[in-house]
Amino acid sequence: MNGLVIGKCYQIHSYKHDGNIHRAWDEAVLLEIHEEYLVFGNNRTKVIESDGRTWRTKEPAIMYFYKNKWFNVIGQYKKDGIYYYCNIASPFIITEDTIKYIDYDLDLRVFPDGSFKVLDRGEYNYHKQKMHYPENLDRILRDELTDLINLARSKDHPFKIGMVEYYYAIYKDVKKRLQNI
Numbered sequence: 001m002n003g004l005v006i007g008k009c010y011q012i013h014s015y016k017h018d019g020n021i022h023r024a025w026d027e028a029v030l031l032e033i034h035e036e037y038l039v040f041g042n043n044r045t046k047v048i049e050s051d052g053r054t055w056r057t058k059e060p061a062i063m064y065f066y067k068n069k070w071f072n073v074i075g076q077y078k079k080d081g082i083y084y085y086c087n088i089a090s091p092f093i094i095t096e097d098t099i100k101y102i103d104y105d106l107d108l109r110v111f112p113d114g115s116f117k118v119l120d121r122g123e124y125n126y127h128k129q130k131m132h133y134p135e136n137l138d139r140i141l142r143d144e145l146t147d148l149i150n151l152a153r154s155k156d157h158p159f160k161i162g163m164v165e166y167y168y169a170i171y172k173d174v175k176k177r178l179q180n181i
Helices: 121-130 135-154 163-179
Strands: 009-015 021-033 037-042 046-049 054-056 061-066 071-078 081-089 093-095 098-110 116-119
Touching: 021 098, 021 163, 037 163, 061 163, 071 135, 071 163, 081 135, 098 121, 098 135, 116 135
Parallel strands: 009 098
Antiparallel strands: 009 021, 021 037, 021 046, 037 061, 046 054, 061 071, 071 081, 081 098, 093 098, 098 116
16 A cells, blocks of 8 residues: 555545446545555545436545455444445555445445444345356355444444544544645
């Protein structure tokens, strides 16, 4: 993870298994570098869908991208608490200031009270058949979903209480410093 710069703004590109772009975010500020994952933040960032439609996120978000795990986690800082949106996805790569990963449809939504819901099973099954996911990939993705659910239940990293707030404070400081440059 050489060459990464804390406070630098990166883009995020999400692809599908067939290599087509799925969605892109225009801002992700690097907040922290760990051996196994990176932490980014953004707020009201522009999102571009594969069909060209655009929209903006509604709240601050802290994003965890993993080098060796088949998921990424977005902590959403909402008025009524911290929500998590977790994508079952390939480990990330970074090329030309862009974080890239393959989105595999299965998602986990974790609510402030710790309850959760698995989303998009139908979309996953459709794409699995359409794009011919190999059996070993299907097994990896389902195992990673189980691991993710266990992390959420145990409130282990990245679901540890106070972590999103901690990184959001860092994000606000970084943005303030960038505005003063």
